[in-house]
Amino acid sequence: MPDHVPTEFREQEVTVHPEEPFTVARSEDGRWYTVTGLCPTCRAATVFRVAYGVLGPPKRLWRRDRSEPEPLTGCIPVYCACGYPHPERPPESPDSGCGAFWDVPVPPAHGAAS
Numbered sequence: 001m002p003d004h005v006p007t008e009f010r011e012q013e014v015t016v017h018p019e020e021p022f023t024v025a026r027s028e029d030g031r032w033y034t035v036t037g038l039c040p041t042c043r044a045a046t047v048f049r050v051a052y053g054v055l056g057p058p059k060r061l062w063r064r065d066r067s068e069p070e071p072l073t074g075c076i077p078v079y080c081a082c083g084y085p086h087p088e089r090p091p092e093s094p095d096s097g098c099g100a101f102w103d104v105p106v107p108p109a110h111g112a113a114s
């Protein structure tokens, strides 16, 4: 992947480039959200899948008995997991990316099935 930039690993909140927005796709059963886009720091294509129900602060209560959760609102916290080596990454770090993290706003669910 020639486009990848091997930046020094640093845990940092980054700003998404407005001209390169991330897309958020909701699965049919509403239990998965897939965020795709380019990492603002190392330029790697990022595909980030989150299970709806493990998002948000751990103290938040989720209704687990519903077959389809309410549409997610707010932001999905995403971190880079490009899988490429980055210098200065601590060996004990669970991260597999450049350390960048950012929030991706979830688009309104209305009219999503177009």
Ligand SMILES: [Zn+2]
Pocket: 004, 005, 006, 042, 043, 044, 080, 082, 083, 084, 086, 097, 098
């Ligand atoms: Zn990277």
Ligand SMILES: [Zn+2]
Pocket: 039, 040, 041, 042, 043, 044, 080, 081, 082, 097, 098, 099, 100
């Ligand atoms: Zn990255």
